Amino acid sequence: QYGKRLNATLPNNFKMTASNHHLFSLAHYPDLIGLVFSILDQFSNTGTYFANGHLITATMQNNHFELKGNNLVAKIFCGFCNWIGHIMSDAVGSSGAVQKGNRGSGLPIPGTEIFQLLNFKLPQTDNLTISKLCTRVFEQGYDARHAAATAVPVIINELLTRLLWAFKQYFYHKTPFEQIIKPKNNPELNRMLLCSYGTFAGIDLGDAAIHGVKTGIKTGGNYAEILMESMSRLNITLYPRLALQGYKEVMSWYNNDHYNVEEFDNYLGSEWERLANS
Structure with missing residues (x-):
């Protein structure tokens, strides 16, 4: 689902699934970086993804999304509230996965987005990088x-x-x-x-x-x-x-x-x- 949606912008080695999209989406990180990119994405109606050393920005399908508020401060506050609500809803896994009895993909650990920068191969492995290893652990x-x-x-x-x-x-x-x-x-x-x-x-x-x-x-x-x-x-x-x-x-x-x-x-x-x- 996620790979098909962003197929035109994803690199060949970038495979987004329901089990890892929280890790790749910068807006899902419960830290300052997640807050900043969440507000930026809401202003520009885009999604920002970071994986395997690649920073990718994709336009969302909903072209009519607009933050509420009459001025810049109000819009930023609205974006902050949206981010808080989104983080809280995804903290224990997606609602669909929980309803099916699955654990679901939770939020990434704050600060671990830096591991997606470590895109160098590990010895004695088949093209396994630090970023891919962290993705598999997540x-x-x-x-x-x-x-x-x-x-x-x-x-x-x-x-x-x-x-x-x-x-x-x-x-x-x-x-x-x-x-x-x-x-x-x-x-x-x-x-x-x-x-x-x-x-x-x-x-x-x-x-x-x-x-x-x-x-x-x-x-x-x-x-x-x-x-x-x-x-x-x-x-x-x-x-x-x-x-x-x-x-x-x-x-x-x-x-x-x-x-x-x-x-x-x-x-x-x-x-x-x-x-x-x-």
């Missing part, structure tokens, strides 16, 4: 709903780490509760979070690798299938949080006035000695 259900689900273990990890740190401060260091809940950049807490997220990432990568090996055994070493299975197992919410925590730790080391490094190392040494002698 078609398997790795959409914004799945990303939201991956945030649950990340939130639990964050809360448990902070809770354990608070217990140590209250019961071991005898820190007043009012001081514990006071928002501040605590070096010990930052390192605990970095270690917990680093461990989490190691487990996540190990799980993805195990499933990739299993897929490789089943498919006789099909590298494309191994990559797709491994990527679909990764927790996409975890790694930005780990990167942020790593950045905070690097900045703490760079700006040594935040805490005394030597004093902190001596404290860790005394803690290890206490644990060893207990």
